Amino acid sequence: MLDQLNEIEKSALESLAAIADQAALDAWRISTLGRSSPLMQVFAGFGKLSKEDKPVVGAAANRVKVALESALAERAEAIKNAALAKSLEEEKLDVTLPGRTKHIGRLHPSTQQLRRVLAILAEMGFQVYTSREVETDDINFQMLNFPPDHPARDMQDTFFVEAGDRGDNPILMRTHTSPGQIRAMREAVATNPQNPPPIRIALPGMCFRYEQITARSEIQFNQVEGLAVGKNITFADLKGTIADFVRRMFGEGARLRFRASYFPFTEPSAEVDVECFVCGGKGCQVCKNSGWLEILGCGMVHPNVLKNGGYDPKIYSGFAWGMGPERQLMLRNKINDIRYFWGNDVRFLEQF
Amino acid sequence: MKIPLSWLKDFIDLNGLSVEDIARKLTLAGMEVDEILYAGLPMPVYKDGEKHEFKTNGIAWDKEKIVVAEIREVKPHPNADKLTLLDLFDGKQEQVVLTGAPNIFHLKGAGKLEKPIKVAYAKEGSTLYDGHADGQVLMTLKRAKIRGVDSYSMVCSEKELGITEESDGIIILDDDAPVGMPLADYIGDAVLDISILPNMARNANVIGIARELAALTGRELKQPKIEFKTSGESVNDLVSIEITNSELNPRFVAGLIRNVKIKPSPYQIQRRLKLAGIRAINNIVDATNYAMLELGEPLHAFDYDVLKARAGKNKIKINTRVAKDGEKLTTLDGVERKLTAKNVLVCDEKGSLSLAGVMGGSESEVYDASKEVLDAKGIETKPGEIPQGKITSRGKSTVNILLEGAAWNFINIRRTAKQHNLPSEASFRFSRGVHPALAEIGVKRGLQYMAEWAGGTVAPGLVDVYPLKPKDSVVEVTSQDAKKLLGIDLTVKEIAALLERLEFKCEIKDTKVRVTAPSHRMDIDEGVVGLADVLEEVARSYGFDNIPVTTMADALPPQVGNPIHEWEEHLRDLLVALGLQEVVTYRMTSVEKESRVAKYDEYVRMANPIAPEKSVLRRSLIASVLDVLEKNIRLGESLSFFEVGSIFEPVKNNLPNEPRKLAIAMTGIREATAWDVKDSAKLDFYDLKGRLELALSGLRLTNVSYTATESTPYLHPGKAAEVKVNGQVMGVFGELHPLVKEQYELGDSPVLVAEFDLELLRKATPTYGIMPVSEFPSIYEDIAIIVDESVLADKIEALIRQTGGKTVTNVRLFDVYRDEKIGAGKKSLAYSLTYQAEKTMTDADAAAIRNKIVKRLEHEVGAKLRS
Numbered sequence A: 001m002l003d004q005l006n007e008i009e010k011s012a013l014e015s016l017a018a019i020a021d022q023a024a025l026d027a028w029r030i031s032t033l034g035r036s037s038p039l040m041q042v043f044a045g046f047g048k049l050s051k052e053d054k055p056v057v058g059a060a061a062n063r064v065k066v067a068l069e070s071a072l073a074e075r076a077e078a079i080k081n082a083a084l085a086k087s088l089e090e091e092k093l094d095v096t097l098p099g100r101t102k103h104i105g106r107l108h109p110s111t112q113q114l115r116r117v118l119a120i121l122a123e124m125g126f127q128v129y130t131s132r133e134v135e136t137d138d139i140n141f142q143m144l145n146f147p148p149d150h151p152a153r154d155m156q157d158t159f160f161v162e163a164g165d166r167g168d169n170p171i172l173m174r175t176h177t178s179p180g181q182i183r184a185m186r187e188a189v190a191t192n193p194q195n196p197p198p199i200r201i202a203l204p205g206m207c208f209r210y211e212q213i214t215a216r217s218e219i220q221f222n223q224v225e226g227l228a229v230g231k232n233i234t235f236a237d238l239k240g241t242i243a244d245f246v247r248r249m250f251g252e253g254a255r256l257r258f259r260a261s262y263f264p265f266t267e268p269s270a271e272v273d274v275e276c277f278v279c280g281g282k283g284c285q286v287c288k289n290s291g292w293l294e295i296l297g298c299g300m301v302h303p304n305v306l307k308n309g310g311y312d313p314k315i316y317s318g319f320a321w322g323m324g325p326e327r328q329l330m331l332r333n334k335i336n337d338i339r340y341f342w343g344n345d346v347r348f349l350e351q352f
Numbered sequence B: 001m002k003i004p005l006s007w008l009k010d011f012i013d014l015n016g017l018s019v020e021d022i023a024r025k026l027t028l029a030g031m032e033v034d035e036i037l038y039a040g041l042p043m044p045v046y047k048d049g050e051k052h053e054f055k056t057n058g059i060a061w062d063k064e065k066i067v068v069a070e071i072r073e074v075k076p077h078p079n080a081d082k083l084t085l086l087d088l089f090d091g092k093q094e095q096v097v098l099t100g101a102p103n104i105f106h107l108k109g110a111g112k113l114e115k116p117i118k119v120a121y122a123k124e125g126s127t128l129y130d131g132h133a134d135g136q137v138l139m140t141l142k143r144a145k146i147r148g149v150d151s152y153s154m155v156c157s158e159k160e161l162g163i164t165e166e167s168d169g170i171i172i173l174d175d176d177a178p179v180g181m182p183l184a185d186y187i188g189d190a191v192l193d194i195s196i197l198p199n200m201a202r203n204a205n206v207i208g209i210a211r212e213l214a215a216l217t218g219r220e221l222k223q224p225k226i227e228f229k230t231s232g233e234s235v236n237d238l239v240s241i242e243i244t245n246s247e248l249n250p251r252f253v254a255g256l257i258r259n260v261k262i263k264p265s266p267y268q269i270q271r272r273l274k275l276a277g278i279r280a281i282n283n284i285v286d287a288t289n290y291a292m293l294e295l296g297e298p299l300h301a302f303d304y305d306v307l308k309a310r311a312g313k314n315k316i317k318i319n320t321r322v323a324k325d326g327e328k329l330t331t332l333d334g335v336e337r338k339l340t341a342k343n344v345l346v347c348d349e350k351g352s353l354s355l356a357g358v359m360g361g362s363e364s365e366v367y368d369a370s371k372e373v374l375d376a377k378g379i380e381t382k383p384g385e386i387p388q389g390k391i392t393s394r395g396k397s398t399v400n401i402l403l404e405g406a407a408w409n410f411i412n413i414r415r416t417a418k419q420h421n422l423p424s425e426a427s428f429r430f431s432r433g434v435h436p437a438l439a440e441i442g443v444k445r446g447l448q449y450m451a452e453w454a455g456g457t458v459a460p461g462l463v464d465v466y467p468l469k470p471k472d473s474v475v476e477v478t479s480q481d482a483k484k485l486l487g488i489d490l491t492v493k494e495i496a497a498l499l500e501r502l503e504f505k506c507e508i509k510d511t512k513v514r515v516t517a518p519s520h521r522m523d524i525d526e527g528v529v530g531l532a533d534v535l536e537e538v539a540r541s542y543g544f545d546n547i548p549v550t551t552m553a554d555a556l557p558p559q560v561g562n563p564i565h566e567w568e569e570h571l572r573d574l575l576v577a578l579g580l581q582e583v584v585t586y587r588m589t590s591v592e593k594e595s596r597v598a599k600y601d602e603y604v605r606m607a608n609p610i611a612p613e614k615s616v617l618r619r620s621l622i623a624s625v626l627d628v629l630e631k632n633i634r635l636g637e638s639l640s641f642f643e644v645g646s647i648f649e650p651v652k653n654n655l656p657n658e659p660r661k662l663a664i665a666m667t668g669i670r671e672a673t674a675w676d677v678k679d680s681a682k683l684d685f686y687d688l689k690g691r692l693e694l695a696l697s698g699l700r701l702t703n704v705s706y707t708a709t710e711s712t713p714y715l716h717p718g719k720a721a722e723v724k725v726n727g728q729v730m731g732v733f734g735e736l737h738p739l740v741k742e743q744y745e746l747g748d749s750p751v752l753v754a755e756f757d758l759e760l761l762r763k764a765t766p767t768y769g770i771m772p773v774s775e776f777p778s779i780y781e782d783i784a785i786i787v788d789e790s791v792l793a794d795k796i797e798a799l800i801r802q803t804g805g806k807t808v809t810n811v812r813l814f815d816v817y818r819d820e821k822i823g824a825g826k827k828s829l830a831y832s833l834t835y836q837a838e839k840t841m842t843d844a845d846a847a848a849i850r851n852k853i854v855k856r857l858e859h860e861v862g863a864k865l866r867s
C-alpha cells in the first residue's frame, strides 16, 4: 500500500512538471486529486484496512496529498508568472518614440524677467507703481534735474511727439521710468501734505531712446526702478538694499562693487558692477575681459527731485536705482542680439 | 578722453602704482577706464585663472631688442631705386638697415650726415605691428634677403610701435634722445581711455585726472610751472576787447607772441598728442591743443598780422556779440556758415572772425606756407590732390600770433555746436562748462609752449576782460549732514581733510565746516543742493567701498499692493494656461501697417521718427499681433499669440490717452500632431470663443453674453461677436475678414482675433463664492430638440434654465445636427441636463421638470422633442 502511494506521488509529480498551461493543470488536478483519483481511492478504501495499518497508511496518504497540493499551487503560480511575463514582453513599447504634445503658451521673456525682479522687490517692501509711456518734458527731464539743453540730455537721446509749439515743455516718449518718481511722490504728498508718508515703490515699464536699432541698441526697452523716500534713509542703506537685491537676484556669492557715477536725478550717484557670472571674474567675451558686469545705476535722490516731488530735502532723503530686465536676460543667457526681444520669433520665445 | 601715463607723471608721482592700480582707483571714483592701451610699457601677464580687470590692448617693447639708435648715413640700395640703406649706430655697434621710409629718402646719397638722425631701432626677433598690413597685426621681425641685401632689423614707424594706427615714414626722435637706451625706458607709455561723465567735464584734461589721483592716493599734485620772458610793446597797447553780453561771454583773455617759426613740434610732444588721439599739425596748433588737453582751456590762435591789416591804422578792437540772423562766416573747414541770432561771434571792426568756442574763421587762421594747403582739421593734402577744405594763398607763414582764451555759456555753445553739426575738442569742453578762471592760465600756458617750441617772444601783459566772475560757492557741512545722507560718522576735521584733497578750501567753525569750491569747478551749487554736491565729493574721496552696508531703518510704508498690475498679471497667467504665447511689440508703427486692419484719422506722430515704418504710435493692438502672426506663419502648425499693452489715442497738443488693451490672434490646427495623431482640424471661431469663456470665468466674470456683430470692419460679418458683461460691451472677437486677411501672408487656415478693453474688463464686477458640492446624487438626462435655424442656442439655454429653476444645475449642449429627415431650415440641438436638489431625486421628479421644459420650448420657439 505504501509502495502504491509512493508510486502515485512519483508519477503525479512527473506529469505535473511537464504541464505549461492552465487547462492541463486543471486536468491534472482532477486526475490526481479528484474524487476518482487513485489517491482519493486510497482514502475511500480506508475503512477496509486493519487497525495496525490505518495510522501508517493514513499518515502516508495525507503526506502525499499535502505534497501534491503544494506542488500544484507552486506550479499554478509559475504558470501565471510565465503568462504575465509573456504578456508584459509582448506589450513592450519603443520608449524613444516622441510623446504627444500640446500647443502650450508662455510668457514673453521680458515679462518673465520683470516678474522675477518685481517678486524680489515685493519681498523687500517695494510695491509696483506704473505710469504713462508718453510724457511731458518737464516730468521726464526738468523735474528730474535735467534742465533744457543740459549736457546730461546727451545721455538720453529722445523721441519727441508732434504736439504744436509747447516751448520748453514738448511731449516725448519717456526715456526712463523715473518720471514715475515725480508722479508717485506727488500722489503720496497729496494724501498728507503736512507730513508726507514714506515711499517704497518699484517702477517697471517700457522706455524709449532715439537710437539706431542694432544688435546692441534698441529704441524701446524695459526698465525697473526702485525708489525709497523717508526721513531716515542713507547711502549706507542704499548699499545694503542693493546688496540684498543682488544676493537674491544673482546668488549668495555674487561679489559687487560701487563705482562713482553721474545721473542728474541722484547725488551721490553710483554704478554697480557684479562679478561676471559667466567667467567668475577671470575675464571673458561677455564682460569684455573686465571680470565685472555693469548691472544697475543708483544714487541718493537729488534734493531738486525731492523738492519737485513735494518732499522737503532738508527733512527727507531717499535713494533710487534702475536696471534693465532685457540686459539681465542677455547677460544671464548669453543673448548676443537685443533685437530678439521685440522680434517675437517663436523660435526665440519658445526657449524661455 | 585718452590720457598718456607719462603726461600724468608731469603732475603727480605715480611710483609704486601699477597701470592697473591707477585705472582701478579712477574707475571706482567715477572716471571709468574703458581700455588701457600699452604703447611700450610692459603689459600685465595673467596666469591661467587670474582675474583680468580691464580691456587691454597694444604692445610692450622688448628692452633688449628695441632701442634708440642714430642714422649716420643714408646710402642708395644697389638693386632698388625706392629703398635706401642706413648706416646706423645702436649704442653698441654699427648696423646696416634697409628702409623704404619716404621721410628719409631725400637724404639718400648725401654722404655722412652732419647731424645724425635719432630713430627707434628694432632688432631681429622683436615683436611689432606689421607696418604693411591693414589694421594692427602682430609680427616677429625675421632675417630676410631683400633685393640681394641681408635684412635683419628695422627702423620703426609709429604704426609698427603701436603709437598710432596708421603712419607714413619712420619716427624721427628728438635730437637729445640717448643712443642705446631701451626705447621703452625713453618713451614707453600706456594710455588710459577714460569716459568723462557730464558732471566731470573738469576732468577732461591731464591735470584734472592728476588732481583726482592726488586726492585718491593722498599724494601731492605738482602745479604746472608757467614761466616765460616777455619783451616789446604790451599787448594792451595794441589790442582791446569788448564783450557785449557777459552772460554769453563771461571772460575774454588774449596774449601776443611775436616772431614764431612754424615747424613740427618736438617728437615727445607729437607723440603725446597722438596717443591722446589728436593729430600733430605744427608747433603753434600743437601748442594750443597741448595746453587744452593739459589744463582744460580751449585756445584759439589768430594770425595777428591779418587782424592788424584789417584794422589798418587803428588799434585792433576785438568784440564779442551774437550774430545777426542770416549773417555769414566761413569757418576754417572752408564751409560758409549761415548764422542765427543765437550764435556768438568773435569779431573785429571789419566783421566776424570766429564762431565763438566752436570753430575759428578761415581768414584769420594760422597759416603755414610750407604746407601750401591745409584743410579744416589741418589734414595735409598732397600736391595735386583736391583739398578737402580751401586753398590758402597768403604766401607768407604766420609769424605773430594773438592767442585767445575765453569763457562761454555752455548751453549756448552746446546749441551752436549742434545747430552747425560741429563737434570739436573745444565745443566738447565749452558745452560742458569751463571755469572762467582757466582762461588766463590757459593763454599763459599756450604762450609758454609757443615760445618754447616756436622760438618767439611773448609780449608783456594780457588783455583780460572779465565782466562776470562766477560767485565762489560756499557750503556749510556738519557731521550730522554726513551721517544723515551718507550714513557715515565723520568729524568736521575728517570732512575737511577729505575735501581739501580735492582743493576745496575748508574752514572749521565749531561744529561746521565752511567749504569753498575750488576755482576750476562749476558743478558745486549752494544751499541744500550745494550740500548734496559737497557730500558727494566727501563720499568719493572717502571711497564708496568704505561706506558701510546697512539695512534700512526707516518706516516701511503700508503694503497695499497694486491691484491693477496684479489683475493684468493674472490675466496673462490665464491666457498662458489656455495655450497662448505672449508677445511684446514696438509701440511705434506706421499708418500704412495699421491701415491693413483699421483706419484711424488721428495718430500720435513722432516729431523725429527713426524710420518711416516707426513714425506713429500704435492705435491698434490687433495690428501688432497680426504682424507677429504673419512673421511666424511658417514656423508652426498652430500659432496663438496675445499681447497686453497700451495703445495711444491722440489728444490735440497734449498727452495722449493710453488705454490698456488685450489682443489675441490665432491660426493653424487645433491639436498638436504626433506620429499617430493625424487630426488636422483647423482652429475656428469656437476655439477662440472657448478660450475667451475660460479666461472670463477665470476672471470670475458672470452674466457674460455674446452677440453677433457686423460692425467691426476687420472681422468676418458672419463670424464675429461682441462680448458683453452685464450688458456692457468689453470686446469683440471673430474670424478675420477675408479682405483684411488678403493683405497679409497668413496661410490657408482661418485667422481668429480678439480685442478687449482692459479697463472695462477690470471694472466689471467679479463674482466670488464657490457652490457647495451636494451630498445627494444627481440625475443626468439628455434631451434633443428640433428648432428652426434662426433660433439661437443661447435663447434655448436661457429657456431651459429659467424653466428648470435651481434644480437644473447644468445645461450642456453636446450636439448640433442637421439632415434631411429633420428637414431643411431646421436643426437638432442635444443637451445634457443635470438635475440636483437637496434631497435624493427620483426619475419622476426629473421627468416632471423635463416635461415643463419641453412644453415651454414648444410654446416659445416652436421646438419639437426629437424621439
Ligand SMILES: [Zn+2]
Binding pocket: A276, A277, A278, A279, A280, A281, A282, A283, A284, A285, A286, A287, A288, A289, A291, A292
Ligand atoms: Zn566674464
